[in-house]
Amino acid sequence: MKSGAIALVGLALATCAVAAPIQYSVQAFSGGVIQPGLLDTGIHCAGLPCGASTTLPFDYTYFGTLFTAGSTIGITGDGMLQFGNTIVNGPNTTLANASLPPTIAAFWDNSLNWSTCQARGCGVFTSVTGAVGSQVFNIEWRGAFEGGTAEFEIRLFQSFRTIQLIFGATTNLGATATIGLQDGSATGNPATQFSFDTASVFQGLVLNFTPGAVTAPAVPEPTSASLLGLGGGLLLLGGRLLKRFRA
16 A cells, blocks of 8 residues: 655755756657666665665756756656655655656656565666767666566666666556656646556566657667557557657
């Protein structure tokens, strides 16, 4: 059962150059493979709630707000990346949630004590891949959650505004999790929600969130994409996008 209140830790957001709020479109593909994280963030959720701060390796614009290289971001044990000096934990809800800062909810679910899965290497790990100018910031979770164990990753691209989520093995396919994006710096907290407490993910699923209407894939499609029909949103066949939606 989900219980408790949203917990707020930290300072106010540190941001720059705010533009008008925008929305994100979503594309789904199969055939994704997680890029393993190499740097241990120290998040092992021996005590709850848990989270840690790190910094962006390059400039990144999220919901129209520019966060410069070196800006602080928060990583939570319950499956979220949050822009700014604030880390917010709590039971998952639908998006938008007015208590959250600008947030990527990759797999927002109540985290459990990860000591039960240390043999599996539970934790949150990061890596930066690619050449300068086209780098990718990877944040990988291997954790224990209310719905069971789950492996998933957020990928931020230096040369694209697309946010990519990749899912590995998940015990309950997201049936107790929230997946989506939201702003926290604009009236109305614009949000794009993929799913809430719905078994909507599977191993190899790739979700590309791209600002504005998408007319072509913003990052390369997996070559093995197969037919998908998730939440009435997207259909793909043989790697070709057949249908897309805007939240």
